[in-house]
Amino acid sequence: MNVFLDLFLTFFKIGLFTFGGGASMIPLIQQEVTSHGWLTEEQLLDYIAISESTPGPIAINMATFIGSQTTMGIAGGFFGALVATLGVVLPSFIIILIIAMFFRKFAQYAGVKSVLISIRPIVVGMILAAGAYLVMAAVGFKSVYAAGFDWRALVVVGVLAVIMTGYKLITKKSIPVIAFILTAAGVGLVTYLLTIIV
Amino acid sequence: MKATAKTYLSLFLTFLKIGLFTFGGGYAMIALIEDEVVNKRKWISKEELTDVVTIAESTPGPIAINSSTYIGYKIGGVFGSFLATLAVVIPSFVIIFAISFFYEAFMSVEIVKWAFFGIKCAVGLIILRTGIKMLKSFPRRPLAIICFSLAFVGILLIDIFAVRFSSVYFILAGAVIGVLTYVIAVSRDKKRLNSTNSEGAQTINESNSTTSEGAQAINESNSKNSEGAQAVSDETETPKTETANGENDGKTLKTETEEGGKR
Known part of the structure; x- marks a missing residue:
């Protein structure tokens, strides 16, 4: 299939x-991009971090990034970024426009509520699975066919988990995402220094 | 505007x-x-x-x-x-x-x-945290817990064994379960109404007696409506216990009585 059409349909x-x-988009994106061979797990982790x-x-x-990277050779990836972004926006746009025009009380219909209540636990299950999987991938275990192990990554994950829960216990607030990412970058650099010294 | x-x-x-x-x-x-x-x-x-x-x-x-x-x-x-x-x-x-x-x-x-080596280790944790926050916010009913566990284990296995199976199907399955529980809840409500409604039918019967004059008037004055009015008086004689019917009859009776009253 044409790569642009494929990008558009996948993100649609x-x-x-x-x-x-x-966050609920991450499991789906992860599945789609790895099964299409657009990104490796390493790149996916980079992309999520940047996004x-x-x-x-x-x-x-994510859509803009993946779209531009997969079509970098063609017009600098502009059209790839465009179709992927358009694809991910269009369903929302169409659905909300229809609701705004005709069904103002949409969210109050009992049927709609019932469907949402059933979908929510599944979405949460998917998000947690994606989180657990991305931790495993960072540590080196990508699948049973590509099972590596990076003990340094495991130590870093442990340190970061302690920082995350410690911050929460002390301040009673969750550490802001950006602060946490900066901290993680710092921990990564410390690991670099240690590998040079040791 | x-x-x-x-x-x-x-x-x-x-x-x-x-x-x-x-x-x-x-x-x-x-x-x-x-x-x-x-x-x-x-x-x-x-x-x-x-x-x-x-x-x-x-x-x-x-x-x-x-x-x-x-x-x-x-x-x-x-x-x-x-x-x-x-x-x-x-x-x-x-x-x-x-x-x-x-x-x-x-x-x-x-x-x-x-730096990105560190960040990569953080990404999964951030997503786990989001998931845990969401987990705390939904009610712990058996069905929800089953759906959650199946999705969690299913997706994890799909990832680990690198199987090609879209998680869209999980969402679709959730939607189907939602529709089914809705249908079941609605039919259950109907049954409950049915069982409590014999009393309601009684009251309609009583009110019928006071409106019989109106119905009579319709019968006499409007040949087109006579069948409807007849049906109403029929039901007065043989009280029905079904909810939907009882309610409907009550309504038609009311409107017809109003008509009769106007005349």
Whole structure:
């Protein structure tokens, strides 16, 4: 299939089947981009990190990024970025426009509520699975066919988990995403220094 | 309200600003939308914003896009919704597109590589945290817990064994379960109404006796209606216990009685 059409359709599907904000988009994006061979797990982790630490909805950032990277050779990836972003925005746009025009009380229909209540636990399950999987991938275990192990990454994950829960216990607030990403970058650099010294 | 060129311009600029200054996803955006759209511009009320958020949550897609499309439509119709959505997307698009040019070169710098080594370890934790937060917010009913566990284990196995199976099917299965529970709940409500309604049918019977005169009048004066009126009086004689029928009859009786009274 034409890569532009493939990008558009894939991100249209992602836009259409994501409920409840940016994080719920990650499992689907992860599955789609790795099964298409667009990104490796390493790159995916980079992309998520960049999308989380730049302004704007994560879904849009991811779509633009993946679209431009997969078509970098053609017009600098501009059209790839464009079709992927358009694809992820279009389902929302169409659905909300229809609701705004005809069904102002949409969210109050009992049927709609019932469907949402059933979808929500599944979405949460998917998000947690994606989180657990991305931690495993960072540590080196990508699948049973590509099972590596990076003990340094495991130590860093442990340190970061302690920082995250410690911050929460002490301040009673969750550490802001950007602060956490900067901290993680710092921990990464410390690891670099240690490997040079040792 | 007819939107002027000035309204369109400020709609565009407002959502451009919202797109530019939101970090960390849709929910962070809602606070900014409230500030700009409710407090400053007074385009919608606070209650309306709550409605917008509910709708945005209950439809697919990024919450930022959903809210901007909805508010844009309210202020400036279809064109307004197009402008607001475009505006909220532009900052992301421009920034990420610019970054994508430097990405390769950027990543080959040793220090950056190691910084991202740390960040990669953080990404999974951030997503886990989001998931745990959401986990705390839904009611712990057996069905929900089963759905959650199946999705969690299923997706994890799919990832570990690198199977090609789209998680879209999990969402679709959730939607089907939602529709089924809704249908079951509705039919259960109906049954309950049925069992409590024999009393209701009784009261209708009683009221029938007082309205029989009206029904009589209809019978006499309106040949077209006579069948209907007959049916009504038939039911007066043989009381039905079924809810739906009882209710319907009560209603038709009422309207016909009113007619009769007018005459």
